[in-house]
Amino acid sequence: MEPTPGHSRIQLAGRITPLSWLRKHPTEAAPLFARAKAEVGHALCLCRRPALRLVIRSTRAGRYHVAGWPGEGEKHDTGCPFHKLAPGLSGGYRDST
Numbered sequence: 001m002e003p004t005p006g007h008s009r010i011q012l013a014g015r016i017t018p019l020s021w022l023r024k025h026p027t028e029a030a031p032l033f034a035r036a037k038a039e040v041g042h043a044l045c046l047c048r049r050p051a052l053r054l055v056i057r058s059t060r061a062g063r064y065h066v067a068g069w070p071g072e073g074e075k076h077d078t079g080c081p082f083h084k085l086a087p088g089l090s091g092g093y094r095d096s097t
């Protein structure tokens with residue numbers, strides 16, 4: 001299965017929107033980010049059920065972006081852009097004894 005990052009869906013302030021849209025339209029997305037940040041404090045990644053939390057970050061220029069929740073990277077679907085292996089698990093079974 002090929003990863004399809006553009007199809008990742010993010011829930012922000014009750015609205016479900018593709019991640020690709022958020023990245024392409026930062027100006028239109030800013031109010032959604034601001035509302036989500038004020039109301040719930042985080043966004044949701046819908047790659048899995050139950051949805052996984054995403055950190056909402058803002059820059060001084062007023063731009064927002066989302067990042068994987070600390071320690072939850074390995075919970076995301078393998079095709080999700082927020083998926084990452086937990087530190088220490090990425091080497092697989094490499095017992096040096």
Ligand SMILES: [Zn+2]
Nearest residue numbers: 045047076080
């Ligand atoms: Zn995800």
